[in-house]
Amino acid sequence: MSAPLHERIRREIEAAILSGELQPGARLPVEHELMERYGCARMTVSKALQSLAAAGLVERRKRAGSFVARPRVHSMVLDIPDLEQEVTGRGQVYRFELARRIVRAPDPARADEVALAGRGDLLAIEGVHFADGVPLASEQRLVSLAAVPELAAQDFGRVSPGAWLLKHVPWTEAETRIAAVGADRLVAGHLGVADGTACLFVERRTWRGDEGITLVRQHFVGAAYDLVARFGAAR
Amino acid sequence: MSAPLHERIRREIEAAILSGELQPGARLPVEHELMERYGCARMTVSKALQSLAAAGLVERRKRAGSFVARPRVHSMVLDIPDLEQEVTGRGQVYRFELARRIVRAPDPARADEVALAGRGDLLAIEGVHFADGVPLASEQRLVSLAAVPELAAQDFGRVSPGAWLLKHVPWTEAETRIAAVGADRLVAGHLGVADGTACLFVERRTWRGDEGITLVRQHFVGAAYDLVARFGAAR
DNA sequence: CCTGCAATTATGTCTATACATTAATGGCAA
DNA sequence: TTGCCATTAATGTATAGACATAATTGCAGG
Numbered sequence: 188m189s190a191p192l193h194e195r196i197r198r199e200i201e202a203a204i205l206s207g208e209l210q211p212g213a214r215l216p217v218e219h220e221l222m223e224r225y226g227c228a229r230m231t232v233s234k235a236l237q238s239l240a241a242a243g244l245v246e247r248r249k250r251a252g253s254f255v256a257r258p259r260v261h262s263m264v265l266d267i268p269d270l271e272q273e274v275t276g277r278g279q280v281y282r283f284e285l286a287r288r289i290v291r292a293p294d295p296a297r298a299d300e301v302a303l304a305g306r307g308d309l310l311a312i313e314g315v316h317f318a319d320g321v322p323l324a325s326e327q328r329l330v331s332l333a334a335v336p337e338l339a340a341q342d343f344g345r346v347s348p349g350a351w352l353l354k355h356v357p358w359t360e361a362e363t364r365i366a367a368v369g370a371d372r373l374v375a376g377h378l379g380v381a382d383g384t385a386c387l388f389v390e391r392r393t394w395r396g397d398e399g400i401t402l403v404r405q406h407f408v409g410a411a412y413d414l415v416a417r418f419g420a421a422r
Numbered sequence: 423m424s425a426p427l428h429e430r431i432r433r434e435i436e437a438a439i440l441s442g443e444l445q446p447g448a449r450l451p452v453e454h455e456l457m458e459r460y461g462c463a464r465m466t467v468s469k470a471l472q473s474l475a476a477a478g479l480v481e482r483r484k485r486a487g488s489f490v491a492r493p494r495v496h497s498m499v500l501d502i503p504d505l506e507q508e509v510t511g512r513g514q515v516y517r518f519e520l521a522r523r524i525v526r527a528p529d530p531a532r533a534d535e536v537a538l539a540g541r542g543d544l545l546a547i548e549g550v551h552f553a554d555g556v557p558l559a560s561e562q563r564l565v566s567l568a569a570v571p572e573l574a575a576q577d578f579g580r581v582s583p584g585a586w587l588l589k590h591v592p593w594t595e596a597e598t599r600i601a602a603v604g605a606d607r608l609v610a611g612h613l614g615v616a617d618g619t620a621c622l623f624v625e626r627r628t629w630r631g632d633e634g635i636t637l638v639r640q641h642f643v644g645a646a647y648d649l650v651a652r653f654g655a656a657r
Numbered sequence: 658c659c660t661g662c663a664a665t666t667a668t669g670t671c672t673a674t675a676c677a678t679t680a681a682t683g684g685c686a687a
Numbered sequence: 688t689t690g691c692c693a694t695t696a697a698t699g700t701a702t703a704g705a706c707a708t709a710a711t712t713g714c715a716g717g
C-alpha cells in the first residue's frame with residue numbers, strides 16, 4: 188500500500204521485464220508518458236528508471252529513450268562460463284558432441300526435478316565439450332520445457348545447449364555448487380581419463396524470476412580447466 | 423573536471439571509507455553539513471549518499487544519520503567462506519592447527535608476491551582446518567604486513583587467520599580461482615588421505631582499494647566440502 | 658527508577674521548474 | 688544521392704521548498 192511511488196513504478200516495470208512482456212531491446216515509455224500514467228512529477232519516474240539502470244535491467248540513452256537491456260553474456264557478477272566462447276576465445280576449435288537427448292517427465296522422487304519442470308516436461312541432454320578435439324567437460328543438463336518451449340525444436344548436433352540458452356533465455360538468478368570428485372566410469376569414459384582422476388564438478392541451477400530454467404551438471408578435467416570469479420564492490 | 427557534482431561527492435566519501443580514514447561505524451557528516459561544504463542543494467548530497475547506501479558502503483538511519491557500514495561477513499555477492507563460522511554453524515567443533523608461521527621478504531622471482539607485499543614483508547602461514555577433529559582443509563596463506571601491520575602481533579594458535587582478517591580488514595575486491603587437483607604428498611599428509619585423492623583447490627586474492635591484502639591457497643577434501651554461490655540481479 | 662509522551666532532528670519522498678547535454682531526425686545544399 | 692547542420696526530443700543535473708516518517712532524547716509524572 189504505502190510503498191514509495193518510485194518503488195512501485197520500479198517494481199511494475201521490473202515485473203514487465205522479468206515476465207518477458209517487455210522484450211530485450213524494447214523501448215519503454217518515455218518519462219512524460221510515465222508521469223501522466225502515474226500522475227507524478229518527472230523526478231519520480233526518473234528515480235525509478237535510474238534505479239533500474241543502475242541494476243542493469245534497462246539502458247538509457249539521451250534523446251533516444253530507455254530500453255530493456257540486452258542480456259549480457261557475461262554477468263557483471265559472475266562469469267557463467269559459456270564454454271564455446273571461452274574455447275574459441277583462446278583460439279582453439281570448439282565442438283559439442285551430443286550423446287543423448289530425450290524428453291521425459293520429472294522423476295517424482297526427485298523434488299528438484301519436479302520443481303524445475305513446473306507443469307511441463309523436462310528435456311534431458313547429455314554431451315561432451317571438446318577443445319581442439321580433446322574432451323574438456325562432460326555435461327548432463329535438464330531444461331524445463333514449460334519455461335523454454337522453443338527448445339523442443341532446437342537441434343543440438345553442434346551448438347551447445349548452454350550457449351543457446353544464454354543467448355535466448357536470460358537468467359536472473361543462479362546458484363552454483365562446486366566440488367572436486369574423482370571421475371566415475373561414465374565420466375571417465377566421456378573425458379578419456381582414468382577412473383578416479385580429479386575432476387571439477389559444477390552444478391548450476393538458473394531461474395528467471397521464480398521460474399526454474401535449467402539444471403546442469405558438468406565434470407571438467409581437473410588439470411585442464413579452472414574457474415575464475417572476480418568480485419568488486421557493487422556500483 | 424566536469425563530473426557531476428553528486429558523483430564527485432560520492433567519490434570523495436567513498437575514497438575516505440576505502441582508505442580507512444572513515445572507520446566502519448563512524449558517523450558521516452549530516453546532509454546539511456555536506457550542503458554547506460559543497461555549496462549545493464540537499465537533493466544533491468542526498469543523491470550521493472543514497473548511491474553509497476545502494477552500494478552497501480554506508481547505512482542510513484532516519485533521525486540518527488548516515489554511518490559507514492560495518493563489513494558484512496557474508497558479502498551479498500559471494501560467500502567468501504569463513505570456515506570457522508561454517509563449521510560451527512553446522513554444529514561441529516572447529517579447530518585450526520598452525521603448522522608454520524614465518525615473516526619473510528617476498529620472493530623477487532614471483533611477481534604476485536612482490537605485488538602483494540608492497541613495500542613491506544609477508545607473513546606466511548600454513549595450517550589445517552578441522553571439523554570435529556577431522557581434517558577439512560589445508561591452507562597456505564600470505565598476508566601483506568604493509569597492509570595489515572596489526573597482524574604481526576596476532577597469535578594464530580587457535581583462531582584461523584581467515585576469520586581474523588574477515589573481521590578486521592574488510593576487502594573490497596576479490597579474485598577466486600577454483601580447480602580440482604589430486605592431492606600431493608604434503609596436502610595428503612595434512613588431510614590424512616591417500617595421494618592423488620580429488621581435492622577442491624581454491625586460490626583467492628583480496629584487495630582493499632588497490633592494495634593487496636592476502637593470497638590464500640586452500641585444498642579441501644573433495645568428498646567433504648563443496649562451495650555454493652548464489653547470484654541474483656543486483657538491487 | 659522506570660514509563661511514556663512530546664519535541665527535535667535527520668533522512669525519505671515528492672513537486673515544480675530550469676537549464677545542460679546528447680543524439681536522432683529531417684531538411685537543405687553541394 | 689551525399690554530407691552537413693539546425694532542430695528537437697529525450698535524458699541528465701541541479702535547485703528550493705514542502706511535507707512525511709522515523710527514531711533519539713529529554714522531560715514529566717507515576
